[in-house]
Amino acid sequence: MSNKPFVYQDPFPLKKDDTEYYLLSSDYVSVAEFAGQEVLKVDPQALTLLAQHAFHDASFMLRPAHQQQVADILNDPEASENDKYVALQFLRNSDIAAKGILPTCQDTGTAIIMGKKGQRVWTGGGDEAALAQGVYNTYIQDNLRYSQNAPLDMYKEVNTGTNLPAQIDLYATDGDEYKFLCIAKGGGSANKTYLYQETKALITPAKLKNYLVEKMRTLGTAACPPYHIAFVIGGTSAEATLKTVKLASTKYYDGLPTEGNEHGQAFRDIQLEQELLLEAQNLGLGAQFGGKYFAHDIRVIRLPRHGASCPVGMGVSCSADRNIKAKINRDGIWIEKLESNPGKYIPEHLRQAGEGEAVKVNLNQPMSEILALLSQYPVSTRLSLSGTIIVARDIAHAKLKELIDSGEALPQYVKDHPIYYA
Template identity: 40%
Template sequence: MEFEKIIPASRLAAAPHENGFSIDRAVLAVFAEQAFKRLSFTFPQEHLESLVQVAADPASSENDRLVAIKLLENAVIAAKGSLPLCQDTGVAQVFAWKDAAVSSITQTAEAQTENQTAGFSSDSAALTSGIGRAYKENNLRFSINMPSSLFDEKNTATNLPAQIDIFSTDNAALCGNGAEEHIQEPSYRFLFCAKGGGSSNKTDFTCATKALLNPQSFEQFLKTKIAALGTAACPPYTIAVVIGGLSPEQNLLTLKLATTGYWDAVEQLNTADAGLHWTDSIGGVRPLRCREWEERIVHIAAETGLGAQFGGTHLAAHARVFRLPRHGASCFASIGVSCNAHRNLVGYISKEGAFLQKNIADPQPFLEKALRAVRQNNEAALHTGTSVLHNAEPVAIDLGSLAAARTALSRYAVGQAFLFSGDILVARDAAHARWKALLESGKPLPEYTLHYPILYAGPAETPAGAVIGSFGPTTANRMDPYADELMSRGAALITIAKGNRSELWRTACKKYGAFYLGTIGGAAALIAEKHITARTVLDYPDLGMEAVQLISVKDLPVFLITDDKGNDFYASLKRV
């Protein structure tokens, strides 16, 4: 892992002290701003390599390879710094470990004048300020709703508050068998995360018993939970599993850090003996890593057949399994994922300055490597006669007539790929809730709901000169409760989103002759730049990114998931 110095030592503080150093809190604001800008547009090398591996794997389905290529194309576009990697630029989260020998000071009057900003009363306030600037100035999405009562809320229009957890540590590191200690250089270590709602929603926590602690029971537990993940959180995933914990909170924090790759970074950095000790425990407990089960989880994920969103073997790119101590009466078990928009970054501040993990500024060579691998796989398949999953060419569909589009879709089996061109209505949770309120008050649905397919999405902020900000689908099944209310009135007869849907929606599709199609999750910069040609806000502008909009698309790639006969593509793939 490589780091880049982004703030020199001379700017850290005005007052060094014995055995440690001070940090001007203005530095923390700049540090956080740069971290969230970097992780919103670029990936680390390991993540890009994992997408190349999906494209290169002979066992990958054609759709696995397609998704991998599109995600790498997306990374190339996002790295230009205008359209973020994903439309859901996430909840901003900061985990920090601050040694006792490190202190923070409020900006000096001179620094305040130079930076034209007020002093910060706490580290959290400084980090929050930097995060707010990053979201405001980089076309990121404002997704956070602040409650005014138990049931009422409003978008903050800043993406704040951020989740900031700062842990006090010392700079003593255990040596050998832990019987002695030595002093490491004091530092302030950080993990910056942008966690999207779709992948957070896949977190599963179970209060199990000791009956789980045998290979047969644990494997069945994994098969059940991994199959239930589905594809709505944008695979290929990093799947993390944590068993045990002295409390539910310890278990879930270990899980959270596992999904970000933090434990891998700690292992790598502490082994490198770079003079800093990265915290490798939670509440004084070092998690036990169970590598033998990590390979098994990747295999179980492949056996689901769900693949990298549209069938195949690459539901999971990586897995991490950890075991913690437990109370004899408790056996906590959790599972969580990081989606393909893997936005996590480590950094640290020491006497030498402030350092951020390096990401790849130009992913083009990774895309080219993946394309070469796909060509080689295709040539090998031609020579051997090997078949790949879902090899049919995409069919172009003109959305000028909703009735004609439905007639065309009805001719094809689930799994078929299409290229949609025409006008599409964009609406998601908040708009659907308002439509439901209209119906409950005896009013009709807005006329526009009857004339277009509906795509569930909430775009990021629009860059200057662009048609729209980063744009990708949100999870389909959150809108499932509206099935009969909408379809019975002629709305939602073609919907587009990501992930599987419930039996309620499938039944309604069969009853009303409706269709559900999936488009690629995690390719938001690509969709915005290559496939959306116009955009108009139609209704509810006060909802911000959840306003009802009309977009024009050209050759938007979609896959038929549920047809008008009630057939379901994902149900046909189940293998475990």
């Protein structure tokens, strides 16, 4: 029997939040007294307003730090021409999106909200509904795609037409503030979330780094690099590991300590992060088409684990790095300040630059001729396409497969024109 004294360890001890916020409104909040203590009264309309503006901002703007990382690629002599081309297009895309009409990414994502509600915050209940109303308002009023499908039975689905349901996870904490992290998570990056069940044998200097490099290689480029990559080693459960992966990829855990203790606090391994970033640069995959910038940065977090288990998690936040904090306190409703002028990161000499050299491909010619032309060039060659192209998504591919499985012929237009997966 242990004679160790009881010690409560905050599992994720974070430094003071230095996020820059703007005041959205001082309405809908007030201070009252209950049982000799001041409590923060929050009208449900505050939650709706917060969620609506947070998801609007995140849909059209990204964090300044992310935009600076993209801009840095343009000035790196080690970056490939493809790296620089992709970086410039991202900045141009952000400059257009920041005007609030066309979103950063056509996959406008699943709305995910994590909230931490201080014990001296009183809303009267119904927090999830009020937050969901804000998500609804944004997706209905802005030019945002509806991506959520509701099952009618095990096999039939219908698009909800509102982008609801949102994923809303609320936690009780100390204090008199209500703090939030809002994420618009696209399917491409969400699909690059992995759990591996390993053992203690993996946790050696000789094995761990090589293991993580190989897992990183499997991410490929389908989720729009450069990525913000997160690895989590350990975890009290599989779900705790993956939850930490998600939050680490948003930079939520950047303020963790850099060493562990005997009570099990989470920590970041900065040295391993730097080593893995160098390995990512050496993979050669680059920003989608070959080069150095497969990742902007990497986070590695170590967690406590059961002696018989060693879960390892991996995930990414993609180039549509849509994460935004918000909070409610006695001064009002606050939203993280995102970059409203990403055009300033584009160097002057590139502002009017064209698209550079590209192979011109006329898509209206016979498919055999298109394939013959493409076969003359290596993968990663930049193309300038003109002509007819089919835009499709998963449901279209499923319908085409149904035709094939039933022995029917594909429509002629599918054979005559390339399909763009949007």
